[in-house]
Amino acid sequence: MIDLGGHRLHIVCTGKGSPTVVVENGLGDFSFDWILVQQRVARFTRICTYDRAGYAWSDPGPLPKTFSQINLELRDALRLAGQHGKYVLVGHSYGGPVVRNFAAEYRGDVAGIVFVDAAFEGMRVGIGGKQTIRLGESGQVREIPPPHEAMTDADRPAAPPADQLPPPEPLDAMYKVLPAAEQKLQLWAQNLLAMQIAEQSQREWSEVYFARWLAKPETDPLGSIPTIVLTRAEGGYGDDQDVSAAQMEQERKDGQAMLGRLSTNSRQIFLKCGHNMELEDPAGVADAIGKVVEAARHGGKL
Numbered sequence: 001m002i003d004l005g006g007h008r009l010h011i012v013c014t015g016k017g018s019p020t021v022v023v024e025n026g027l028g029d030f031s032f033d034w035i036l037v038q039q040r041v042a043r044f045t046r047i048c049t050y051d052r053a054g055y056a057w058s059d060p061g062p063l064p065k066t067f068s069q070i071n072l073e074l075r076d077a078l079r080l081a082g083q084h085g086k087y088v089l090v091g092h093s094y095g096g097p098v099v100r101n102f103a104a105e106y107r108g109d110v111a112g113i114v115f116v117d118a119a120f121e122g123m124r125v126g127i128g129g130k131q132t133i134r135l136g137e138s139g140q141v142r143e144i145p146p147p148h149e150a151m152t153d154a155d156r157p158a159a160p161p162a163d164q165l166p167p168p169e170p171l172d173a174m175y176k177v178l179p180a181a182e183q184k185l186q187l188w189a190q191n192l193l194a195m196q197i198a199e200q201s202q203r204e205w206s207e208v209y210f211a212r213w214l215a216k217p218e219t220d221p222l223g224s225i226p227t228i229v230l231t232r233a234e235g236g237y238g239d240d241q242d243v244s245a246a247q248m249e250q251e252r253k254d255g256q257a258m259l260g261r262l263s264t265n266s267r268q269i270f271l272k273c274g275h276n277m278e279l280e281d282p283a284g285v286a287d288a289i290g291k292v293v294e295a296a297r298h299g300g301k302l
Helices: 029-039 065-081 093-107 171-176 178-187 193-213 247-262 282-299
Strands: 008-014 020-024 045-053 089-094 110-116 124-126 131-134 227-232 266-271
Touching: 008 029, 008 065, 020 065, 020 093, 020 193, 029 045, 029 178, 029 282, 065 093, 065 110, 065 193, 089 093, 093 110, 093 193, 110 282, 124 247, 131 247, 171 178, 178 266, 193 247, 227 247, 266 282
Parallel strands: 020 045, 020 089, 089 110, 110 227, 227 266
Antiparallel strands: 008 045, 124 131
């Protein structure tokens, strides 16, 4: 538990070696969801997983939950935990654009990036029924408040009434691959009120970043940082949305390819699994991390 000046983050580091690998989770995911990958990566280098503010053991922390706020807290927590860059950043789903922004703000701290079925601007997602939206399409390009560590009264939102809270969710079958102890932790953590409040702010502010990137597309902003884009081989869409499965699939492939073009030293790898690659193909994810670690160590091309 790392004290950042009034709020604490939970971080778990294992293994030895350099560069240190740092995992940024997707929405609703936790440090322990990565245990199957962490055990493998710890055999060849140092790896840290953590819980964002409001998740699992981590305190709610300051608001709003912008990418910049999340980046600052992670960078400070790593430093105070004695973990020094450069880092290989691993971003899954929502965590993908978060590490992308980290690299933009703290370029000198980044040795490599692995996007794990990462979200991207313009990505089409279902929002219930047949309706879909493209991330950032309805967002407003507006000023992003500077990040801060000191807690203020505004950083302590009131809890919603109990009758407005969603009912507890059962354990999804995909978590059955985790050890029994981690399955229990998942069931506990996913039903915490603090996480639900944090996610509302994360979703709101991610739209601002996506809108910015849509309005002004980036051209290789990562320079030559070694970057691997892990993409699921099949989207698995059906024709039950307001756009066809073929269009959904093409947009997904185009967006994933775009992530590869963010760096001049990149490689795209397709895995035959679903979105939660850390659970469905931990060996494939660990292997990709290993490739980026080696490229970072020796300055090679992927």
